Amino acid sequence: MTHAGVTVIFNPRAGGNKQRFLSEILQHAGVKVELLQTTHPGHARELARKVRAHQRLFVAGGDGSLNEALNGLLDAQIDGHEVPPLGIIPLGTANVLAVEVGLSLRAKAIASYINNPSMVWVRPGVVNGRAFFLMVGMGADADTVANVSLRLKRLIGKGAYILEGLRNIFFPRHRDFEVNIGRENYRVAGVVVTHAKHYGGAFVISPEASLTSNNLDVVLMPGNGIGALSRYGLALTLNRLHEQSDVSLVQTERVTITSHCGPAPLQIDGESAGKLPCEISLSPYPVRLMVPPAYADIHNADQSNPKQDGRPLLQIAAD
Ligand SMILES: Nc1ncnc2c1ncn2[C@@H]1O[C@H](COP(=O)(O)OP(=O)(O)OP(=O)(O)O)[C@@H](O)[C@H]1O
Numbered sequence: 460m461t462h463a464g465v466t467v468i469f470n471p472r473a474g475g476n477k478q479r480f481l482s483e484i485l486q487h488a489g490v491k492v493e494l495l496q497t498t499h500p501g502h503a504r505e506l507a508r509k510v511r512a513h514q515r516l517f518v519a520g521g522d523g524s525l526n527e528a529l530n531g532l533l534d535a536q537i538d539g540h541e542v543p544p545l546g547i548i549p550l551g552t553a554n555v556l557a558v559e560v561g562l563s564l565r566a567k568a569i570a571s572y573i574n575n576p577s578m579v580w581v582r583p584g585v586v587n588g589r590a591f592f593l594m595v596g597m598g599a600d601a602d603t604v605a606n607v608s609l610r611l612k613r614l615i616g617k618g619a620y621i622l623e624g625l626r627n628i629f630f631p632r633h634r635d636f637e638v639n640i641g642r643e644n645y646r647v648a649g650v651v652v653t654h655a656k657h658y659g660g661a662f663v664i665s666p667e668a669s670l671t672s673n674n675l676d677v678v679l680m681p682g683n684g685i686g687a688l689s690r691y692g693l694a695l696t697l698n699r700l701h702e703q704s705d706v707s708l709v710q711t712e713r714v715t716i717t718s719h720c721g722p723a724p725l726q727i728d729g730e731s732a733g734k735l736p737c738e739i740s741l742s743p744y745p746v747r748l749m750v751p752p753a754y755a756d757i758h759n760a761d762q763s764n765p766k767q768d769g770r771p772l773l774q775i776a777a778d
Pocket residue numbers: 470471472473474475497498499500501502520521522523524525527550551552553554555728729730
């Protein structure tokens with residue numbers, strides 16, 4: 460790989476401050492880094508926007524911090540700037556993006572990836588103007604994310620989501636959505652629009668989804684009530700949600716969703732952000748995502764080289 464400088468944006472709140480783990484990783488990597496620590500929500504976006512294109516930018520945090528940095532890179536591109544490739548130092552609670560690209564959570568393996576990343580181009584999803592890497596959800600999952608106790612999350616991590624998720628099964632809030640994909644309309648109780656296979660950790664929600672594809676996968680869940688929601692939850696933990704006879708999976712580049720149950724919240728890459736209605740599509744601004752070589756080997760083969768306005772829209776980055 461190149462000898463480009465390394466910038467690290469570090470969220471000290473992610474996963475309950477993992478500064479020691481980050482030091483261990485950087486020590487193994489043996490690289491000099493410019494370390495930028497966030498001081499408030501939204502700060503990773505401001506910081507990422509200013510990182511020069513010749514740097515390699517890693518985000519040490521969870522999926523929420525990666526999402527903020529991604530939005531910073533898109534802001535910079537919209538302003539006409541070249542942007543650096545983005546990489547993951549997984550310090551969060553769920554680390555779905557790290558799981559998606561097959562990045563180990565061990566310090567030595569992360570260090571080796573920092574020194575030797577491969578790259579893929581990703582067209583991020585965009586929902587109501589905000590970019591996302593992984594998914595947007597509404598219904599039980601968005602209600603869970605919106606209401607999870609941050610105190611409990613700090614204490615028991617993922618367990619806080621499980622407890623709040625159970626509460627949502629028994630005390631439903633927002634469960635009536637209309638999903639418009641092309642000429643089709645669906646009336647459902649829950650929707651996840653995903654660009655990733657994984658969800659909530661290592662669970663597979665959509666086996667054909669891929670960060671490098673030009674489609675989003677829309678997972679439509681019509682069932683309401685305790686029985687259906689418990690079945691969906693259990694099926695997800697067994698990686699079998701898509702096999703449920705009442706669950707549909709539709710691939711599309713654009714989807715519009717409205718609520719028939721008031722201003723329902725959205726979850727975007729695992730963080731509560733905004734409300735319905737929403738329009739979801741893929742961004743015209745691709746970003747380079749640094750990934751382990753094994754992921755690039757598989758996914759770069761899919762990226763054939765379509766060109767747009769004379770510049771590659773999706774192409775393997777030259778190292
Ligand atoms: N210094 C800070 N103080 C308080 N909050 C911060 C700070 N820096 C970032 N944040 C916020 O912390 C939130 C959670 O961060 P992040 O997603 O990285 O960690 P996580 O929630 O533990 O991990 P995961 O998303 O993988 O579950 C983000 O929405 C971000 O805006």
